[in-house]
Amino acid sequence: MRTAPDPLGRPPALLLVPAALATALLVVPLAAMVAAVDWPGLPAQLRSEPLRDALWLSLTTSTAAMLVCLLLGLPLAWLLARVDFAGRGALRALVTVPLVLPPVVAGVALRTAFGRTGVLGAPLEELTGFSFPFTVWGVVLAHVFVSLPFVVIAVEGALRSANPEYDAAAATLGASRWTGFRRVTVPLALPGILAGMVLGWARSLGEFGATITFNGNYPGRTQTMPTLIYVTRQADQDAALALSLVMLVVSVAILVMLRDRWLVTP
Amino acid sequence: MRLTVPGRLEAGLTAADGDVVAVIGPNGAGKSTLVRALAGLVQADGHARLDGVNLLRVPARDRHVGLVFQDQMLFPHLTARDNVAFGPRARGVPRAEADAAAVAWLDRLGVAELAGRRPRQLSGGQAQRVAIARALAADPRLLLLDEPMAGLDVGVATSLRLELSAHLAEFTGVTLLVTHDAIDALTIASHVLVVDEGRVAQFGTPLEVSQQPATDHVARLVGLNVLRRGDLLRAFSPTAVTVDVQEPHGSARNRWPGRVAAVSPHGGTLRLVVRTTDGPELIADVTPAAATELGLTPGRAVWLSVKESSVRSYAAAPA
Known part of the structure; x- marks a missing residue:
């Protein structure tokens, strides 16, 4: 498909060159990585036990985190989108803080709260004998902490773009706020909610800093894919490349899924 | 309520x-x-x-x-x-x-x-x-x-x-x-x-x-012309209005020179909005044939007239 000449004139080089540089900056490292993969040795690398353990752990914990994000994030997003209350702006700002927080700092913060001696962690362990750090649940907790803001912001956007007049229509028909939420608001915002969930899932999948700070690196328990890649990288370059390739494929698959299913359709 | x-x-x-x-x-x-x-x-x-x-x-x-x-x-x-x-x-x-x-x-x-x-x-x-x-x-x-x-x-x-x-x-x-x-x-x-x-x-x-x-305003909504004369309101239908391009002779006592401000279809007729020289906007319905014959397009100078027998007078409601 040829594009017609732009009636406003050609794009200026002053803009085209930086744009091309930006593209190269994003594409070249990935291409270099793919090129450097030891393809003949790849099948053996992919069969390694640590990889399968880490991949499985990453997929399950990310999925669990996504569900928790939905369960907690959807109500919060709804509150921010639909209820007018004092401090709404402040709450929204608060929710977005983890979005800009370095993940390592998130890990330290989680430690302070949920560690064995943490403000919540200490009483929790005293009461139940359970503590989050260095467990699968700790991984999920770290994932939720970093992903929840993404989910809340995305879902809030989806709820905002759904016409509130439908909620009004539901109310005039005798629907309670809960019925309206369940039968009108959520179904109408569903594509955006699903997109938010996938976004949160992808964020969890790539989570490294908070997870390793909070949970350490125990194979089979808290060693997720990013952690495994980081650790492997120090000993075996080829193995690290193979692992990275897996992550790249998974990430691109998510992107394609998002594009086709939700991002393009309004 | x-x-x-x-x-x-x-x-x-x-x-x-x-x-x-x-x-x-x-x-x-x-x-x-x-x-x-x-x-x-x-x-x-x-x-x-x-x-x-x-x-x-x-x-x-x-x-x-x-x-x-x-x-x-x-x-x-x-x-x-x-x-x-x-x-x-x-x-x-x-x-x-x-x-x-x-x-x-x-x-x-x-x-x-x-x-x-x-x-x-x-x-x-x-x-x-x-x-x-x-x-x-x-x-x-x-x-x-x-x-x-x-x-x-x-x-x-x-x-x-x-x-x-x-x-x-x-x-x-x-x-x-x-x-x-x-x-x-x-x-x-x-x-x-x-x-x-x-x-x-x-x-x-x-x-x-x-x-x-x-x-x-109500008059316009119900499609009538209404003019105030003292404490009386005088209403008449746009269909009762005669449109001429020259000052009409004849019995009509109510006549206004003005210019066509807008023309729009109204059922089977055309509705003219005419801005009269002394102020009020009046509406008049004419047949498409008459509109063509008289060249009634926006800007055209016209005379509107209405027979007194077509005008209904009543006391204005206290505002």
Whole structure:
């Protein structure tokens, strides 16, 4: 498909060159990585036990985190989108803080709260004998902490773009706020909610800093894919490349899924 | 009922069961605000008593007020049947029963065969019928219709108007019908409430309002010319106005020179808006043939005249 000449004139080089540089900056490292993969040795690398353990752990914990994000994030997003209350702006700002927080700092913060001696962690362990750090649940907790803001912001956007007049229509028909939420608001915002969930899932999948700070690196328990890649990288370059390739494929698959299913359709 | 929406509307009216009150007025006059305040979607002060209960103190969902939105607001993810069943189900009617009731309502509105369709598969007229069915299925005591005919093709609007008139005649509660169309007000309604600039300009029967418009704005809405002469208002129909390109001779005592400001189709005729030299804008209906023959395009200098026998004089209502 040829594009017609732009009636406003050609794009200026002053803009085209930086744009091309930006593209190269994003594409070249990935291409270099793919090129450097030891393809003949790849099948053996992919069969390694640590990889399968880490991949499985990453997929399950990310999925669990996504569900928790939905369960907690959807109500919060709804509150921010639909209820007018004092401090709404402040709450929204608060929710977005983890979005800009370095993940390592998130890990330290989680430690302070949920560690064995943490403000919540200490009483929790005293009461139940359970503590989050260095467990699968700790991984999920770290994932939720970093992903929840993404989910809340995305879902809030989806709820905002759904016409509130439908909620009004539901109310005039005798629907309670809960019925309206369940039968009108959520179904109408569903594509955006699903997109938010996938976004949160992808964020969890790539989570490294908070997870390793909070949970350490125990194979089979808290060693997720990013952690495994980081650790492997120090000993075996080829193995690290193979692992990275897996992550790249998974990430691109998510992107394609998002594009086709939700991002393009309004 | 008397209610106030600060800064936007102050209105009072009384209606009995079975009454259909047409609410007319220019855009931005407060018609929709009145409807939304009664439905509970806009905060209002005052009181709106329905069966002894002050509606304004009841949350929207418990008002039992049916609202038909201008753009229908049918739930796009639900079928026509599920849209209509939504009200009964929200009030706890079991699913099968609510579905049956919904189909019965769709049948009454003549769209039963569309029960399985989604709103986007419905035409404007069909969607509006479903929307009316949805409002009625929730068993309202007060039915509010916000410009239900707006945005429909003329033919569709005409047939829907006839049907609506029949359904409203059966409806035992009070109906408020917001419209910008004088035909709706005069054919369907038992009372007409004229709203202008957030206030009630006139409240009366269609006959009173159409024959003796209290303001020239009302007159324009019902398609009349009204001129004030002292304490008298003098109304005459645009069809009684004669248009000439030269000063007319003859018996007409009322004549005004002016220029054509706008020409628009009006039924089978053309409606001219003429800005007269001494001030008032008048409307005149002419046949397309006459318009062509006289070259009646905007900017054309014309003379308007009307026979005294076509003018109705009455005392102006105290403002």
